Each structure stands twice: as structure tokens, then as C-alpha cells.
Amino acid sequence: MSPALVREIVDLRLPDLALWAPGPHMLTxxxxxxxxxxxxxxxxxxxxxxxxxxxxxxxxxxxxxxxxxxxxxxxxxxxxxxxxxxxxxxxxxxxxxxxxxxxxxxxxxxxxxxxxxxxxxxxxxxxxxxxxxxxxxxxxxxxxxxxxxxxxxxxxxxxxxxxxxxxxxxxxxxxxxxxxxxxxxxxxxxxxxxxxxxxxxxxxxxxxxxxxxxxxxxxxxxxxxxxxxxxxxxxxxxxxxxxxxxxxxxxxxxxxxxxxxxxxxxxxxxxxEGDQRFKRHRNLAAMHREWAAAHGLRLIAQPGYESLTVSAIRLPRHISGSDFVAKARALLNVQLGAGYGETVARAFRIAAMGHTSERDMQRVLEGLSLLLANWSQLE
Ligand SMILES: Cc1ncc(COP(=O)(O)O)c(C=O)c1O
The missing domain is CATH 3.40.640.10 (Type I PLP-dependent aspartate aminotransferase-like (Major domain))
Incomplete structure (x- = not known):
């Protein structure tokens, strides 16, 4: 990894491990x-x-x-x-x-x-x-x-x-x-x-x-x-x-x-938090979708059925779900989930649950963009 990339990753890495797999979620x-x-x-x-x-x-x-x-x-x-x-x-x-x-x-x-x-x-x-x-x-x-x-x-x-x-x-x-x-x-x-x-x-x-x-x-x-x-x-x-x-x-x-x-x-x-939390969840899920679209990636969910709390996003062919999840944990300090069942190798899942803020989501998504853009350097 180039020193510039290391610096960028370190800047985006979360200070504490965030459990954002759609299984058990990090505590509020x-x-x-x-x-x-x-x-x-x-x-x-x-x-x-x-x-x-x-x-x-x-x-x-x-x-x-x-x-x-x-x-x-x-x-x-x-x-x-x-x-x-x-x-x-x-x-x-x-x-x-x-x-x-x-x-x-x-x-x-x-x-x-x-x-x-x-x-x-x-x-x-x-x-x-x-x-x-x-x-x-x-x-x-x-x-x-x-x-x-x-x-x-x-x-x-x-x-x-x-x-x-x-x-x-x-x-x-x-x-x-x-x-x-x-x-x-x-x-x-x-x-x-x-x-x-x-x-x-x-x-x-x-x-x-x-x-x-x-x-x-x-x-x-x-x-x-x-x-x-x-x-x-x-x-x-x-x-x-x-x-x-x-x-x-x-x-x-x-x-x-x-x-x-x-x-x-x-x-x-x-x-x-009141009804604001519904708006926060809508924003978080929209951020997932916009991130995927910006990278030319598709959600498993067909348009109109996208979830408010979990996005399953298909990865480019050369990246497996479990490798992507492992790199996100090691480098960005966020635990995501791989795809499930038949999509385990081809997708990853990211939650928008609990108390997650739009700011933290933005930071993690920027980090995931770095991983995608520099994948060959990470392997
Ligand atoms: C939609 C849905 N139903 C049921 C379950 C089972 O719940 P639990 O693991 O709490 O028994 C899960 C677990 O992830 C789930 O996602």
C-alpha cells in the first residue's frame, strides 16, 4: 500500500469497532x-x-x-x-x-x-x-x-x-x-x-x-x-x-x-429522538443506495423493495463478499456482513440500524470507496 493510501485509510478508520452486520448490532x-x-x-x-x-x-x-x-x-x-x-x-x-x-x-x-x-x-x-x-x-x-x-x-x-x-x-x-x-x-x-x-x-x-x-x-x-x-x-x-x-x-x-x-x-x-429517527433511517438507506449507484453496483433488492435497515450490495466480479468484509474490518474498523446463502460470495450487507449517524455512515462509505478503488493494492 502506498503511504498516501495508508494515510487516507487511517483518517477514515473508525476509533471503535462498529458492528454493522445485519445480525447483532453495535450497542447504543x-x-x-x-x-x-x-x-x-x-x-x-x-x-x-x-x-x-x-x-x-x-x-x-x-x-x-x-x-x-x-x-x-x-x-x-x-x-x-x-x-x-x-x-x-x-x-x-x-x-x-x-x-x-x-x-x-x-x-x-x-x-x-x-x-x-x-x-x-x-x-x-x-x-x-x-x-x-x-x-x-x-x-x-x-x-x-x-x-x-x-x-x-x-x-x-x-x-x-x-x-x-x-x-x-x-x-x-x-x-x-x-x-x-x-x-x-x-x-x-x-x-x-x-x-x-x-x-x-x-x-x-x-x-x-x-x-x-x-x-x-x-x-x-x-x-x-x-x-x-x-x-x-x-x-x-x-x-x-x-x-x-x-x-x-x-x-x-x-x-x-x-x-x-x-x-x-x-x-x-x-x-x-422522536420521529426524527425514521428520517435518519431513510437517509442512511438512501446513502447506501447512492454509494452503490456511484460505483456502478446494484442492490440485490429490486427498485421499490429496498430495505430501510439492511442493504445487500453486489460487488464487482473480482471481489468476494468475505474478502471485502474482512478488509473493511481490518482497515476501517467496521464489521459488515457478507451476502447470505447463494449470494455470500457476490455481495456484502451493511446495516442501518440502532443509533448510527449519517456522519459515521458517510465516513465508512468513503472508506469502502477507497477499498474498491485500490483493491489490487490491498490484496
Ligand atoms: C427476518 C428475520 N427473522 C428471524 C430471524 C431470527 O431471529 P433470531 O436470530 O433473533 O432468532 C432473523 C435473524 O437474523 C431475521 O433476520
Whole structure:
């Protein structure tokens, strides 16, 4: 590497490692403060735990505009368990529509199949979304439940979730709607009072920028009614058990108070930033797209379906996803993700989650431009 290039890279290198892969994300300042001062001072059946749970539930109601008739549940397990929870609380004779637009939506449909549930799968090629007409045709078949993946993290495809929910209510109002918002909740403006999903869940390690210590699911009364009519729900995934306990700010089994404290800190941080955070996320995602276009690179997501929180960008042929990610970590101090599955070698993924500022994003993108322009010198 020439000394001039070394100097340019050093100037752009972030002072602390930034975890911007679309998996677990770097912690925000508020979450870090909780972790630095955490002490175990009360048990999960104490009044202090109940107060903490109640505060987290109230903040969820406020930040996500959750109206009566919908209950936020806070879990010590991650998002995948909620795929399974939706299946475990769906009767076997309920016909379900799932989707396969990438690795995560496909897996959720497989979970339904492996639990012996009846499921039809709406399939699209990686990068493609689902058009209004395709969706309208699919849901006209009177399903009991439809599974929607708001943000397909493997490809950076985001679906128009509000329009899709509105279409279900117009065409097939009896169909329950379950939304996997694992990698987008918090970053997208999706008030529950207008979305009105029957299940809406996310993991805390993505835009909530907590360690991987839990997840949240908002559940409608309609979904609780369906669960009550589902035999063999087991225990840990039984929605009726969780709902009964939530009424008294409790959980069936132990949920860490640390999970609640991190969640509270992040929700308060979101409240302080207010709706500005939605604009920040739009700007960050636009910066990804502009950067790719300036280098003649294409996103895996087709136009109109680009995600707010994760961009999967195809690399030039001579650069592999894992090499690019390794160089970005070593030289710029940023951890990105390679492509996923079949795109692992040809793309990289960069998140726009948590508290990331436009200034830091600009700096990293300038650094990535340097890597691209000088690749032969780096090898
Ligand atoms: C869209 C989506 N759904 C579900 C999951 C699984 O979530 P978890 O790893 O929290 O179990 C992931 C993980 O990345 C995801 O991106």
C-alpha cells in the first residue's frame, strides 16, 4: 500500500469497532450505560420486577402506538422462537399462507411445515418483492393466517407492510396476520394502531441495538382467541400462559431483568429522538443506495423493495463478499456482513440500524470507496 493510501485509510478508520452486520448490532449509548451499571438486586417474582416489566410494556405501548385489544409480550428468547410460537398457537386445521422471498421467510414457512401445519408458500426470486396483484390473488383464497416478513434480512428486501395488511382486511378480513419485523422494528414507522397485525414481533439485537437477550411480540385479542382453541400448545410457547401472566406484569418463566432494563433504556432513547429517527433511517438507506449507484453496483433488492435497515450490495466480479468484509474490518474498523446463502460470495450487507449517524455512515462509505478503488493494492 502506498503511504498516501495508508494515510487516507487511517483518517477514515473508525476509533471503535462498529458492528454493522445485519445480525447483532453495535450497542447504543443508553444500552451500554445499563450494561456498565447492571447489578442483580431483585428476583423475577418481586414487586421491583413487576414495576420494571410494567414500565417496559407501557413504553412499548407509547412508542409503538399500541391500542387496547393488543398486548405487548416481552420474552427472554430470540425472534426464531416467535416463528415457532405462532405455529404452536395455530390449530392444525387452519390454512396458512407463508412466503419464500429469502432465507428467513423460507425458514418460517418450514417451521410451520415441521409442526404439521397446513401452509401454502408464495415464492419470489431473491431480490424480488411481492406485487400488489400477486398478494391480492394469494390472499383471496380465504386463509386462516398469513405470514409476512417485513424485512428479508438475507436480501435487504422490504415489503410494503401497511398496504399488505390493508389488502388482507379488504379482501379476506377473517385472515389473521403475523408479521416478522425482526430486523426492522424500531426503524420503520409502523404504528400498531394503523397496522393492526395479529402478531408483530422483533428481536432486541437488531435495530434495538441490545445484546442478544430477548424479543418482543405484540399480540391481538383475535390471536389469543385462536390460541385458546389450539390444543397441545406446550408450555414455553403457550400464548395463553404468557397473556395471563402479562396481565399482572409477570412472565411464566424467568425473563432477565437485564432484558427489561435494556429494552426500557432503548425505548426511552427512541422517545428522545422522536420521529426524527425514521428520517435518519431513510437517509442512511438512501446513502447506501447512492454509494452503490456511484460505483456502478446494484442492490440485490429490486427498485421499490429496498430495505430501510439492511442493504445487500453486489460487488464487482473480482471481489468476494468475505474478502471485502474482512478488509473493511481490518482497515476501517467496521464489521459488515457478507451476502447470505447463494449470494455470500457476490455481495456484502451493511446495516442501518440502532443509533448510527449519517456522519459515521458517510465516513465508512468513503472508506469502502477507497477499498474498491485500490483493491489490487490491498490484496
Ligand atoms: C427476518 C428475520 N427473522 C428471524 C430471524 C431470527 O431471529 P433470531 O436470530 O433473533 O432468532 C432473523 C435473524 O437474523 C431475521 O433476520
Amino acid at each position: 449509548p443508553a444500552v451500554r450505560r445499563v450494561l456498565q451499571t447492571y447489578q442483580t438486586t431483585y428476583s423475577h417474582r418481586s414487586a421491583a420486577f413487576k414495576a420494571c416489566y410494567q414500565k417496559a410494556a407501557d413504553l412499548l405501548r407509547e412508542v409503538f402506538h399500541i391500542p387496547p385489544g393488543f398486548t405487548p409480550l416481552i420474552f427472554g428468547h430470540t425472534g426464531s422462537y416467535n416463528w415457532e410460537m405462532v405455529a404452536a398457537n395455530t390449530p392444525r386445521n387452519c390454512t396458512t399462507l407463508g412466503m419464500d422471498i429469502g432465507a428467513f421467510s423460507k425458514k418460517w414457512a418450514q417451521v410451520f411445515q415441521s409442526r404439521g401445519r397446513q401452509i401454502d408458500v408464495l415464492k419470489a426470486n431473491w431480490g424480488e418483492g411481492i406485487s400488489d396483484q400477486t398478494w391480492a390473488d394469494a390472499i383471496s383464497k380465504s386463509y386462516g393466517l398469513a405470514l409476512l416478513t417485513h424485512n428479508e434480512t438475507s436480501t435487504g428486501v422490504m415489503l410494503p407492510i401497511q398496504e399488505m395488511c390493508d389488502a388482507v382486511r379488504r379482501i379476506s378480513p377473517q385472515t389473521l396476520i403475523a408479521i416478522d419485523a425482526v430486523s426492522i422494528a424500531g426503524a420503520a414507522n409502523t404504528p400498531i394502531k394503523t397496522l393492526r397485525p395479529d402478531y408483530y414481533f422483533w428481536s432486541l439485537q437488531k435495530d434495538f441495538a441490545c445484546p442478544t437477550i430477548g424479543s418482543v411480540m405484540v399480540v391481538s385479542d383475535r390471536a389469543f382467541d385462536m390460541a385458546a382453541n389450539t390444543p397441545e400448545r406446550g408450555y414455553v410457547l403457550d400464548l395463553i400462559e404468557w397473556c395471563a401472566r402479562a396481565e399482572t406484569a409477570q412472565t411464566p418463566m424467568t425473563v432477565a431483568d437485564l432484558t427489561l432494563q435494556c429494552l426500557i433504556a432503548r425505548l426511552e432513547e427512541m422517545k428522545r
